[in-house]
Amino acid sequence: MNELKRMTVFCGSSENVDNHYFEAVEQLGKELAEKEIEVVYGGGNVGLMGALARSVLKAGGKVTGIIPRKIYDNVTHIELSNLVIVDTMHERKAKMYELGDAFIALPGGIGTLEELTEIFTWYQLEYHNKPIGLLNTKGYYDRFYLMLEHMVEEGFLHKQYMEPLLTEENPEKLVAMISRHSVPMMNKWKQDDISDRI
Secondary structure (H helix, E strand, O other): OOOOOEEEEEOOOOOOOOHHHHHHHHHHHHHHHHOOOEEEEOOOOOHHHHHHHHHHHHOOOOEEEEEEHHHHOOOOOOOOOEEEEEOOHHHHHHHHHHHOOEEEEOOOOHHHHHHHHHHHHHHHOOOOOOOEEEEOHHHOOHHHHHHHHHHHHOOOOOHHHHOOEEEEOOHHHHHHHHHHOOOOOOOHHHOOOOOOOO
16 A cells, blocks of 8 residues: 555646536545545646645645746635745646655646656656556546557557556546555666667
């Protein structure tokens, strides 16, 4: 079992999405709060970001937001347990990655995908061996997973690097999977013919 004190969650800020996404995120927030797992996220107040933070706080949980000054100065805010203001997007991501004992990517846009793929890349480069969960509401990440499998088939990605990725539509089951999943630390530098496969 992993000791999950904090879960870093990547999520989008779009409001114009199917209500099923909001319902799933609210379930996830409640589940994390009940398990006393603090949520670390990007600090926003709209879209799935806002829904997540509000659901955790409503259920008595803790939420830490990490937000760049430029965004902080231009949006309204939720009263979070803790809000950290940084100078750049790079600092924001580094702090979110540092604080999380595991990661969950909710359905989101290009920013969410960028955070997900970066933390996945960091696993391949041995910067961490933490689980990465995909909340697969409405099969949102099915095509992403197919793309990763295509990379494996074409030789651009070693299959063992898929080890930290967990995909599940049910929020409670996803949290349970993450808590049980032991991720091995890979040694990229001793793999055969892997110099260009990061």
